[in-house]
Amino acid sequence: METEVLLVAGVARHDVAEAIWRAEPGAVLVRHDLRDLARGVVRRWVDGELTVLELAHGCVSCTLRLDLLPLLERLGGRVVVHLDPALEPEAVCFALREVDVRVGAVVTVVDRATWLADATGEDAMADRGLGAAEGDERTVAQVVVGQAEFADALVLTGTGDDPALDAVLDRLSPLAPRRHRGGLDVAELLAAIPEDARRGRFDDGFGTLLRGQPPLEPAHGVSVVHFTERRPFHPMRLHHALDVLLDGVVRTRGRVWLASQPDTALWLESAGGGLDVGNLGPWLAAVDDWSGFPVERRAIASAVWDPRYGDRSQELVVITGSAPAEGITAALRDALVTDEELALVDELEFVDPFAEWHDEMEEL
Structure with a gap:
């Protein structure tokens, strides 16, 4: 049974x-x-x-x-x-x-x-x-x-x-x-409970971050920041910017693209004063053979494909409690690489605290 x-x-x-x-x-x-x-x-x-x-x-x-x-x-x-x-x-x-x-x-x-x-x-x-x-x-x-x-x-x-x-x-x-x-x-x-409820099912981290179409307008001091960009983060500036996600924020979830790790999609997740960063695997732009990836993932990548960056992008959803939404957006935008850095991105050597973070996580 x-x-x-x-x-x-x-x-x-x-x-x-x-x-x-x-x-x-x-x-x-x-x-x-x-x-x-x-x-x-x-x-x-x-x-x-x-x-x-x-x-x-x-x-x-x-x-x-x-x-x-x-x-x-x-x-x-x-x-x-x-x-x-x-x-x-x-x-x-x-x-x-x-x-x-x-x-x-x-x-x-x-x-x-x-x-x-x-x-x-x-x-x-x-x-x-x-x-x-x-x-x-x-x-x-x-x-x-x-x-x-x-x-x-x-x-x-x-x-x-x-x-x-x-x-x-x-x-x-x-x-x-x-x-x-x-x-x-x-x-x-x-x-x-609706028919499309999760009921224990998982996604691979590359699907929609606004599952269930939550309200995006502010209410009672609570806001949603949906941050999207088509250029990489500077790893050190992003590391410094993470403080804005740890004070007055209920939840952060999303995919991160670092200039120092162009082939790897990272997953960033925070709640209250706790934060984790994990590895989602490769961007499809870094993979020659897509046959081993889910059909839905391939369809999403094709729909958002950029001639230069492929499916690489930033997408974070932040639910704020008391933190101002404008400050979070500004801090994340300031952590992106500049036009000058983007032009030289393949030549620059970035100090990457997230690489050390992963090393520490693997040792635990």
């Missing part, structure tokens, strides 16, 4: 997973407690029955690979998984690709009283006692923003009526229906 999972995420304490479980006749409720993961101990409940697991390696990937994935395959049917606060549903869904399990929906719980402060703050998960394991350097902002962004539906708990929170969620997760915990109708919530 195929397994369909409903993943319920959120840093704040809640009983939403239990409510969904009770509303789903025949469903199984699974919950993990990772507070002692660093010591190799994981507590797992299946319909209230506790099992204490001892793992040789105290890490999230081991918990998923050695326990959750085979458990879900074995259970079959409908399973509600109450994710530990340290777990991000995107990472769990990525792991689920290895097994015959279908994601029915990702539901994220948002505490109205604390979420926006968490999403723009600098606290580390470890400082809150929520770190997944020793060496977990993620910020609370990175986790709560990622949980909400990847959700197919949002459930609001707690008190407070901050219109800025609603404005942020409208732009961060525009396709996800939102309901309050009080009087929650689980069947109605799940039925309200």
Whole structure:
């Protein structure tokens, strides 16, 4: 029997997973407690029955690979998984690709009283006692923003009526229906999830950054900056400009083209005071044979093709909280190479802090 999972995420304490479980006749409720993961101990409940697991390696990937994935395959049917606060549903869904399990929906719980402060703050998960394991350097902002962004539906708990929170969620997760915990109708919530919801699916980083067509006009102090340019960034100037993305900004996501790495598309992502830079792989302009790339990626590249630069471009989407949109746009534009640098770009040698950054990431 195929397994369909409903993943319920959120840093704040809640009983939403239990409510969904009770509303789903025949469903199984699974919950993990990772507070002692660093010591190799994981507590797992299946319909209230506790099992204490001892793992040789105290890490999230081991918990998923050695326990959750085979458990879900074995259970079959409908399973509600109450994710530990340290777990991000995107990472769990990525792991689920290895097994015959279908994601029915990702539901994220948002505490109205604390979420926006968490999403723009600098606290580390470890400082809150929520770190997944020793060496977990993620910020609370990175986790709560990622949980909400990847959700197919949002459930609001707690008190407070901050219109800025609603404005942020409208732009961060525009396709996800939102309901309050009080009087929650689980069947109605799940039925309200649109057909084109993500449901655990991934893209390759080269698709649209405005998924769900979020509102672009400012509201309640919240703005969206959609930055696009067809010239590379100067690596040092971009590095200095990153500070504008770490103060008063809820989320930054997008593709980056550096003059020092002309063949490589970088992915930049920030939330609150945390920022990551990753490698998306080559621009198609740097590849002779496109046959190994998805058809959609090839179609997008062809549609935006520039005779000189190919598919290379800058595209960043920034959701601001209190930071002025004009200042972010100006800082990013000032980080681009000048006309003079562009004319000599193949001859110049750039100091590239992003290359060192990647080296450090690979060592961790």
